[in-house]
Amino acid sequence: MSENSTSFHAGDWFGIVGAKVQVYLPPSEKPRVAGLWELVDAGADFDEVLDALISGGLRALPAFALLSVDGDAARVVLRGAVSAEFTVAADVVTLDGRDAATWLEQSLSSVSQARLLLQEVEEAVVGLLPGGLVRVAQVDHPAVVEVVALGAGAPLDLSAQSIPEAPVADAGTPYFDAAVAAAPQVVAPPEPVEEPVPAAEPVAPPAEEAEPVDALSAPATEESDWIAAPQPVADPEATDVMPAITDDGPDLMPPLPGALGAAAVPLPDVPPLPPMPEPPLPRNPVPGFPDLPEDEAPAAPASWGPPAEAQPPAGSDHDGQTVTGNWDSSQFQRQHPGIPGQPPAPSVTAQPVARLLFSSGDVVDVDRAILIGRAPEARRFTSTEQPRLVTVPSPNQEISSTHLEVRPGSGADHGTAVVSDLGSTNGTVLVLPGLAPETLQPGVPAQLLPGSVIDLGDGLTIQVTSP
Amino acid sequence: MVHLNCGAASHVGLVRSANQDAYLASSPVFVVADGMGGHQGGEVASAIVVEEFARLVADGFDATDGIGAVARVLAIAQERIAKHVVEQQADGTGYYAGTTVAAALLCADQEGPKWLLANLGDSRIYKVHQGRFEQVSVDHSVVQELVESGTIDAAAAATHPERHVITRALSAAGRTDPDYFLLPLASAERLLICSDGVSGMVDGDTLGALIREVPDPRDAAEAVVAAALRGGGEDNATAIVVDVVGWSESDSQARRSEPVSLEEKLGALP
Numbered sequence: 001m002s003e004n005s006t007s008f009h010a011g012d013w014f015g016i017v018g019a020k021v022q023v024y025l026p027p028s029e030k031p032r033v034a035g036l037w038e039l040v041d042a043g044a045d046f047d048e049v050l051d052a053l054i055s056g057g058l059r060a061l062p063a064f065a066l067l068s069v070d071g072d073a074a075r076v077v078l079r080g081a082v083s084a085e086f087t088v089a090a091d092v093v094t095l096d097g098r099d100a101a102t103w104l105e106q107s108l109s110s111v112s113q114a115r116l117l118l119q120e121v122e123e124a125v126v127g128l129l130p131g132g133l134v135r136v137a138q139v140d141h142p143a144v145v146e147v148v149a150l151g152a153g154a155p156l157d158l159s160a161q162s163i164p165e166a167p168v169a170d171a172g173t174p175y176f177d178a179a180v181a182a183a184p185q186v187v188a189p190p191e192p193v194e195e196p197v198p199a200a201e202p203v204a205p206p207a208e209e210a211e212p213v214d215a216l217s218a219p220a221t222e223e224s225d226w227i228a229a230p231q232p233v234a235d236p237e238a239t240d241v242m243p244a245i246t247d248d249g250p251d252l253m254p255p256l257p258g259a260l261g262a263a264a265v266p267l268p269d270v271p272p273l274p275p276m277p278e279p280p281l282p283r284n285p286v287p288g289f290p291d292l293p294e295d296e297a298p299a300a301p302a303s304w305g306p307p308a309e310a311q312p313p314a315g316s317d318h319d320g321q322t323v324t325g326n327w328d329s330s331q332f333q334r335q336h337p338g339i340p341g342q343p344p345a346p347s348v349t350a351q352p353v354a355r356l357l358f359s360s361g362d363v364v365d366v367d368r369a370i371l372i373g374r375a376p377e378a379r380r381f382t383s384t385e386q387p388r389l390v391t392v393p394s395p396n397q398e399i400s401s402t403h404l405e406v407r408p409g410s411g412a413d414h415g416t417a418v419v420s421d422l423g424s425t426n427g428t429v430l431v432l433p434g435l436a437p438e439t440l441q442p443g444v445p446a447q448l449l450p451g452s453v454i455d456l457g458d459g460l461t462i463q464v465t466s467p
Numbered sequence: 468m469v470h471l472n473c474g475a476a477s478h479v480g481l482v483r484s485a486n487q488d489a490y491l492a493s494s495p496v497f498v499v500a501d502g503m504g505g506h507q508g509g510e511v512a513s514a515i516v517v518e519e520f521a522r523l524v525a526d527g528f529d530a531t532d533g534i535g536a537v538a539r540v541l542a543i544a545q546e547r548i549a550k551h552v553v554e555q556q557a558d559g560t561g562y563y564a565g566t567t568v569a570a571a572l573l574c575a576d577q578e579g580p581k582w583l584l585a586n587l588g589d590s591r592i593y594k595v596h597q598g599r600f601e602q603v604s605v606d607h608s609v610v611q612e613l614v615e616s617g618t619i620d621a622a623a624a625a626t627h628p629e630r631h632v633i634t635r636a637l638s639a640a641g642r643t644d645p646d647y648f649l650l651p652l653a654s655a656e657r658l659l660i661c662s663d664g665v666s667g668m669v670d671g672d673t674l675g676a677l678i679r680e681v682p683d684p685r686d687a688a689e690a691v692v693a694a695a696l697r698g699g700g701e702d703n704a705t706a707i708v709v710d711v712v713g714w715s716e717s718d719s720q721a722r723r724s725e726p727v728s729l730e731e732k733l734g735a736l737p
Contacts, residue, residue, distance in 0.1 A: 375653055375654045377651065378648065378649040379603070379648050381646070382644060382647065383535075383538050383647065385647075387649070388577070389576060389578060389651070390578075391578055
């Protein structure tokens with residue numbers, strides 16, 4: 001990211017700004033900063049950084065913001081008291097981390113402006129975000145210039161000032177002091193940040209959906225292209241002083257090169273990077289459940305149980321009305337979930353495949369089916385299955401009595417745990433590491449990876465870790 | 468300390484000459500067995516099951532391994548039934564003895580007391596929770612299989628000609644593994660365990676109304692069996708009603724909710 005300029009208001013939050021991602025942590029999380037910087041500076045991508053953030057457990061991290069801007073595509077994860085505003089086409093999308101119990105994730109395209117609101121802005125100082133570590137209160141992307149007196153005016157977009165070629169520092173405002181902006185308030189960066197690197201690693205992959213519609217949207221290999229682009233903004237590049245490249249769409253922020261005060265260097269002949277793959281859509285990975293026709297299929301979550309194989313007792317008798325009869329036992333054969341032709345995973349595994357950390361305090365290893373709810377019941381199991389019931393508090397009764405099942409996976413999910421919502425009233429939200437929260441489809445199992453968080457509502461979450 | 472109150476009733480019905488149902492209501496174990504088989508085969512089979520469960524109560528069992536206890540009881544009972552069948556078959560052919568089993572045991576897991584239910588065949592276990600009456604066990608019957616496969620609906624099942632044909636039973640041969648159910652005590656204030664002579668003669672709504680409305684479990688069991696007779700009494704009808712009247716740390720609290728004694732109830736005491 002960060003092909004374009006980013007400006008900030010000084011504050012108490014830690015901003016860890018790398019070439020691909022920006023992480024913002026509240027002042028209380030200072031101990032994490034150095035480690036995250038290492039990671040971010042090493043070029044870790046969004047998902048890797050997210051993994052690192054939550055590796056110690058989500059509860060230990062009350063708030064954070066994780067942002068990547070890639071051309072006109074932005075991806076953001078917000079947790080806790082942080083909010084973000086994105087200008088998407090003519091609309092402003094406002095996201096607030098407090099709206100989600102775990103975190104809020106959003107991927108947006110056609111973003112022309114992004115703003116992260118981390119804390120109350122007290123200082124009017126606006127600097128350009130150079131990369132590295134900074135203490136910030138608010139971040140704007142692309143850079144904006146604000147009037148000195150807070151509240152005295154709306155943010156002024158630099159692009160409105162028609163400074164196509166000039167770097168932001170040249171914007172004619174007193175706030176863009178190159179000295180300040182170059183390394184303003186850098187909190188002991190572990191490594192030097194301002195190392196202008198010649199155009200060696202083009203970082204900005206083109207927004208893949210952006211198609212040239214006219215000359216302006218042609219690949220920005222000529223200066224004139226981005227001069228005429230709608231929102232020319234300076235780009236103080238962070239660790240990699242890399243201008244954005246190539247085929248930005250008409251509403252993309254134009255690339256501007258690197259360090260503050262540096263001349264805009266158009267980059268001819270920088271080959272476009274291959275389009276980034278879309279972040280994988282959150283899906284219920286259910287490879288182990290291919291088209292089960294029978295009642296073992298996901299559609300009947302409450303009746304998971306042994307294959308009921310009908311077998312006629314030796315004879316039938318009619319004394320009393322209850323009789324046993326003769327029938328074709330294969331008629332009632334039920335299929336176990338799993339890959340046809342492969343043995344199903346055992347209902348009880350020798351080694352747990354995952355560990356569940358309940359926000360209520362319970363710690364439960366997944367070596368069998370675990371049924372979770374306000375007053376969970378296990379129905380129709382065999383003597384070898386013996387599920388475990390875990391009762392969780394639900395002061396507002398938002399959690400269903402038998403809400404959720406976690407069990408060792410079978411087939412392609414073998415060796416991991418899978419979670420199924422058992423048709424709960426209020427549903428279950430699953431957050432896989434690095435993916436947007438998804439609401440589980442009742443009865444459709446989803447694979448759980450370490451780092452996943454299951455949200456049952458009523459303030460109850462379950463973290464999934466390795467056993 | 469969990470305290471259970473229970474009542475049980477059984478009737479031969481209006482059509483059958485013998486009652487092949489048997490039951491055990493001996494806290495913390497409650498069992499209904501509906502025997503099948505001519506020449507007293509059914510009576511023997513159901514009696515054997517009840518005897519073995521009674522032995523379990525007398526000997527005691529590990530409440531944290533209720534499933535193991537039930538499995539052992541059923542294995543022993545099956546062995547005895549098989550032996551009985553062999554003895555009877557010596558002087559003839561076609562002798563069959565089998566029985567359904569519907570059992571409720573007070574057990575415990577990591578979290579505390581639980582109801583462990585075991586079902587084999589088409590005797591049924593219902594529960595009442597917060598005024599809602601619900602069938603917990605799932606019949607091992609042909610019609611149930613047809614319902615689950617979507618072939619017929621529940622209404623058609625009630626009148627299906629094969630509605631009495633079961634797919635599992637405790638007998639010398641065939642499939643004899645029960646389904647188990649584990650319920651928190653708090654999710655079942657009352658259990659009804661009954662043979663199909665009850666559930667086949669009384670529709671679910673009527674049964675639910677009776678079970679919810681009659682407060683004393685002894686009266687409730689009698690009322691349920693009486694309703695089965697009113698409904699036709701075509702089969703042996705047996706019902707056990709168990710109430711969880713309190714589960715608290717102390718005995719004294721539980722005793723307070725104990726019902727009036729039988730003498731009081733029948734008017735022998737003031």
